[in-house]
Amino acid sequence: MKMHLRPLTTGLTALLTLTLSAAAHDWPQWRGPHRDGKSAETGLLKSWPGSGPPLVWKATGLGAGYATVSVAGGRIYTAGDRGDDSFVLAYSEQDGKPVWSTKLGRAGAPGWGGYAGVRAVPTVDGDLVFAMAQYGEIAAFETATGREVWRKQMTKDYGGKLPEWGFSESPLVDGEQVVFTPGGERGGIVALNKRTGALLWQSEGFIDAAQYSSLMPATIGGVPQYVQLTMASVVGVGTDGRVLWQTARKGSTAVIPTPLVRDDHVYVTSGYQIGCNLFHITKAGDRFEPREVYKNRVVMNHHGGVILIGDHVYGHDDRRGWTCQEFKTGKAVWQHEDDLGKGSCVYVDGHLILREERKKVSRIALIEATTAGYREKGRFEQPEASGKEAWPHPVVANGKLYLRDQDILLCYDLKPR
Numbered sequence: 001m002k003m004h005l006r007p008l009t010t011g012l013t014a015l016l017t018l019t020l021s022a023a024a025h026d027w028p029q030w031r032g033p034h035r036d037g038k039s040a041e042t043g044l045l046k047s048w049p050g051s052g053p054p055l056v057w058k059a060t061g062l063g064a065g066y067a068t069v070s071v072a073g074g075r076i077y078t079a080g081d082r083g084d085d086s087f088v089l090a091y092s093e094q095d096g097k098p099v100w101s102t103k104l105g106r107a108g109a110p111g112w113g114g115y116a117g118v119r120a121v122p123t124v125d126g127d128l129v130f131a132m133a134q135y136g137e138i139a140a141f142e143t144a145t146g147r148e149v150w151r152k153q154m155t156k157d158y159g160g161k162l163p164e165w166g167f168s169e170s171p172l173v174d175g176e177q178v179v180f181t182p183g184g185e186r187g188g189i190v191a192l193n194k195r196t197g198a199l200l201w202q203s204e205g206f207i208d209a210a211q212y213s214s215l216m217p218a219t220i221g222g223v224p225q226y227v228q229l230t231m232a233s234v235v236g237v238g239t240d241g242r243v244l245w246q247t248a249r250k251g252s253t254a255v256i257p258t259p260l261v262r263d264d265h266v267y268v269t270s271g272y273q274i275g276c277n278l279f280h281i282t283k284a285g286d287r288f289e290p291r292e293v294y295k296n297r298v299v300m301n302h303h304g305g306v307i308l309i310g311d312h313v314y315g316h317d318d319r320r321g322w323t324c325q326e327f328k329t330g331k332a333v334w335q336h337e338d339d340l341g342k343g344s345c346v347y348v349d350g351h352l353i354l355r356e357e358r359k360k361v362s363r364i365a366l367i368e369a370t371t372a373g374y375r376e377k378g379r380f381e382q383p384e385a386s387g388k389e390a391w392p393h394p395v396v397a398n399g400k401l402y403l404r405d406q407d408i409l410l411c412y413d414l415k416p417r
Contacts, residue, residue, distance in 0.1 A: 224239050
């Protein structure tokens with residue numbers, strides 16, 4: 001069944017509402033207030049001592065998993081496996097003490113490799129938090145109490161197919177609808193009423209299977225839409241579920257990083273020898289036309305993500321290390337092959353915080369976000385490493401740095417003393 005309603009809001013309005021409803025420097029969803037990996041905070045440490053910034057507190061009991069955290073309204077939200085079930089978890093931002101936990105879905109490790117646990121970070125919107133589990137359960141909970149409001153299932157309710165390593169997308173809240181990607185013949189992208197879970201629409205004409213990327217809200221050609229990356233294509237779907245444009249772009253094995261969008265241009269990257277592409281989306285009348293600007297392997301990014309700062313993309317290339325790339329031309333500005341291995345990153349106050357994903361010794365580095373080269377301002381080793389890949393992305397919120405590693409969450413103070 002496919003239902004079509006008038007758009008409830010524009011993507012930009014929804015993002016503004018989400019940002020204003022949160023505290024000044026909260027981090028209420030995947031990759032921050034605007035899903036771009038950037039914090040607007042200033043006045044933080046410009047360099048770190050050898051031991052790194054001060055550790056404020058450590059929380060335990062998160063369980064198994066790779067979900068990073070969201071921070072909103074004095075609470076920290078994440079998810080993890082405990083025993084036979086996965087749970088959504090809320091902690092105090094002040095001291096890391098547990099506030100509530102609520103069952104989300106079944107625990108386990110989809111696919112080969114034994115990577116157990118929830119992948120997706122919960123999305124906070126006012127009095128509700130939305131979470132997705134690795135086997136496709138998606139549900140809404142009260143932020144105050146953890147009480148379940150509604151629950152759906154990606155494969156059963158929307159015809160999606162479980163990706164090899166499980167569902168990994170962080171739900172997007174846009175006005176009164178929550179949007180996500182089950183994939184499949186019935187329509188690859190779905191929007192629900194965020195308060196009731198009622199189906200608003202399921203995209204007609206876009207039937208790609210789900211991969212691991214999260215939707216990016218954008219306005220292209222003056223039209224609000226959702227941009228998604230799959231194994232087969234890059235697509236823009238209107239806020240009413242109508243496919244606005246779609247262009248072929250073949251991935252390999254797993255397609256993961258969230259797209260970047262600016263000035264009617266869409267940038268995507270993935271690993272496994274694929275690389276990156278920039279598409280220019282033009283609009284004439286009611287018709288959108290995607291044109292490939294470039295395709296190269298300057299940035300082959302597995303899943304640590306990339307960040308657009310000014311006219312340059314920063315992130316890790318699987319072959320040549322941490323990289324600065326021209327957004328408009330695709331040319332490498334600098335690439336730094338160092339012993340700091342591949343990983344994820346976050347931008348704040350003129351700097352990038354890099355998190356290495358190595359199993360036994362994960363290091364965190366502070367570098368300047370500059371085209372002048374790789375300029376490191378400090379690094380430290382994460383204590384109490386779990387021995388599993390440090391895949392959860394770093395988060396910066398209200399002057400604190402958060403690092404999740406399986407069962408533990410570490411909180412560091414980034415403010416000068």
